[in-house]
Amino acid sequence: MNLVDYLIVISFIIATFYVGSLFYRWVGTADDFYLAGRRLTPFILAAIIAATNVNLYSFIGQAGIAYREGIPIIWQTWSGNMALVLSGLFVIPLLRRLRVRTIPEFLGLRYGRGVRTLVAALWVLRIAFWLGVVLYTAAIAGQTISGFPSFTAWVLLFSVAVILYTMLGGMWSVAFTDVIQFLFMLAGALIVLPIAMSLVGWWPGLEGSLPEGSLTLVQQTGTYNWQFIFAIFLLGVEWACVDQGLLQRAFGAESTKTVARGLVIAGIITTPFALLWIVPGLAAGVLLPGLENADAAIPQLLATILPHGVLGLVVIGLLSSQLSTISGNLNGAATMFTSDIFEGFLKKAVSPKQVLFVARTTTFVVGLSMIAFAYLIPLMGGAVNAYLTIIAVMDMPLFVIAIVYGLLWKRATWQGAIAGYGAGAVAGVVGQFVLDLGFTFTTFLTAGVALVVTPLASLAWRTERPEGIEAIWKARHGSEEERATQNPYHIMPTTGWGRLAMGILASGLLAFVVGVAAGGAGTEEGSTVAVGGMCLFFAGGLLRAYTN
Amino acid sequence: MQFDWITWTIWLVGFLILVVWIVVPFREFKRLYRNRAEARKALDARPPEHTSASVNGGDD
Numbered sequence: 001m002n003l004v005d006y007l008i009v010i011s012f013i014i015a016t017f018y019v020g021s022l023f024y025r026w027v028g029t030a031d032d033f034y035l036a037g038r039r040l041t042p043f044i045l046a047a048i049i050a051a052t053n054v055n056l057y058s059f060i061g062q063a064g065i066a067y068r069e070g071i072p073i074i075w076q077t078w079s080g081n082m083a084l085v086l087s088g089l090f091v092i093p094l095l096r097r098l099r100v101r102t103i104p105e106f107l108g109l110r111y112g113r114g115v116r117t118l119v120a121a122l123w124v125l126r127i128a129f130w131l132g133v134v135l136y137t138a139a140i141a142g143q144t145i146s147g148f149p150s151f152t153a154w155v156l157l158f159s160v161a162v163i164l165y166t167m168l169g170g171m172w173s174v175a176f177t178d179v180i181q182f183l184f185m186l187a188g189a190l191i192v193l194p195i196a197m198s199l200v201g202w203w204p205g206l207e208g209s210l211p212e213g214s215l216t217l218v219q220q221t222g223t224y225n226w227q228f229i230f231a232i233f234l235l236g237v238e239w240a241c242v243d244q245g246l247l248q249r250a251f252g253a254e255s256t257k258t259v260a261r262g263l264v265i266a267g268i269i270t271t272p273f274a275l276l277w278i279v280p281g282l283a284a285g286v287l288l289p290g291l292e293n294a295d296a297a298i299p300q301l302l303a304t305i306l307p308h309g310v311l312g313l314v315v316i317g318l319l320s321s322q323l324s325t326i327s328g329n330l331n332g333a334a335t336m337f338t339s340d341i342f343e344g345f346l347k348k349a350v351s352p353k354q355v356l357f358v359a360r361t362t363t364f365v366v367g368l369s370m371i372a373f374a375y376l377i378p379l380m381g382g383a384v385n386a387y388l389t390i391i392a393v394m395d396m397p398l399f400v401i402a403i404v405y406g407l408l409w410k411r412a413t414w415q416g417a418i419a420g421y422g423a424g425a426v427a428g429v430v431g432q433f434v435l436d437l438g439f440t441f442t443t444f445l446t447a448g449v450a451l452v453v454t455p456l457a458s459l460a461w462r463t464e465r466p467e468g469i470e471a472i473w474k475a476r477h478g479s480e481e482e483r484a485t486q487n488p489y490h491i492m493p494t495t496g497w498g499r500l501a502m503g504i505l506a507s508g509l510l511a512f513v514v515g516v517a518a519g520g521a522g523t524e525e526g527s528t529v530a531v532g533g534m535c536l537f538f539a540g541g542l543l544r545a546y547t548n
Numbered sequence: 549m550q551f552d553w554i555t556w557t558i559w560l561v562g563f564l565i566l567v568v569w570i571v572v573p574f575r576e577f578k579r580l581y582r583n584r585a586e587a588r589k590a591l592d593a594r595p596p597e598h599t600s601a602s603v604n605g606g607d608d
Contacts (some may be wrong), residue, residue: 182569
């Protein structure tokens, strides 16, 4: 990077801070700070969800895997997008009806105060740690692309402005800057694709230069084979149902219907977008073969093929992807601490001003913790290991107690939830660190243990059902808000069009499963059937979100 | 050299998303801004004892 590139990057950071902090005056209540006053519309929601989901892990990590292993890693994003559609149509509308702000708040309604506080405390730590991973990745990428070696300078560049504007404007700042950042990251990707492809001789050149099978979407063997696609799809469903960064944005939607529409649109637009970082990763395989570290493929490609000035523009696209992820999660951690711990547990009667002060202070403290964790990541074996460890240990048990038993089995008790969560997490630690099972099997181990222990402990320790449980079961049939505004959302379709949409959705899902299985069996058409099924699934999802 | 329709289709879809997301969300943000400004104006017009509340009518 030269002086022009640095000027572009620094101007972008200053402009983002300025625009983000303008929303300080929009924050009058805690709901304004946490959820943008629950006013977000479908297209804003879709943009901010897409911006949160796409980060440097996509641009650097996934593109790096495409560089090394070929195209199938794209299923990590595509199956996550399918999961977004499923949770947007069937799960998150239920939670939105309850007007909760966080998953621990839902757990409080479902199981009681203790589970809420325990999970919130663990998850504030988990978010701060995850943000440390995100910041570390960003700083390493900054060093590689620019050649400027100071880790601390990159950490500060990526963190100071975002901490400050999230502190000031809360979710309003997050929402507006996310939309802008989404546009910048998309524009950056659109610049890189044709330049990289022209250098490899466009698609025929790429196809001719890559090792055989690199462009086969569903592979029979290899690390990212058909089993990986099924496993990552299940993990995607878990993520789309319990991830606080995602849910908090969804809860900011202006209505239950908007939740469904926003999530379905977000899933659909991120699907072609994924090709904009995977294809350059494949092109890097032709242009820069033999790199030892695949994560360096895209940074090196950018530094090699882009002229100065353009490089600065692409770097702000990458920077955008990180800032949007950091701001949303900072806001999520502040919401959890203030709403689930401070308001209910530490202090009883507090004024709105005090609540806002605590939320802003928490944003600042979590921001500082993120910086501290970023320095610890190298001691844990690098970013990917650290990230996979926290997902394997903490996320699946939460999905089991919150969604599987929380929404589907009335007899699950708080003792069962705590036992299931704890046993799942312990199994995760044993699987990951003692038995060395690897990420996929550890995840299924934690899920399996939580699935078995929660009902056993619930049946062993029977207790009175919390009052909130009836509200949760009632939420299946609509909410007062929907009745009052005459804007109902039906989880199960009530019209012919709705039923048709559901049929298309189900057929698409079935075709996807059959295609992946056929690809696993070595059938050449498996990839085409799987992708066709995914497209059909998205079409059905979109139609379902816009019909009753 | 043949036209590379695969690359340019991917690019065009991305470009269309870019254009739609420049137009629609900013129109929606403008509407939200107008609504808030109107709500604030209405609040300012009220007698003084009500003006300490927030635009949305206080914290929940």
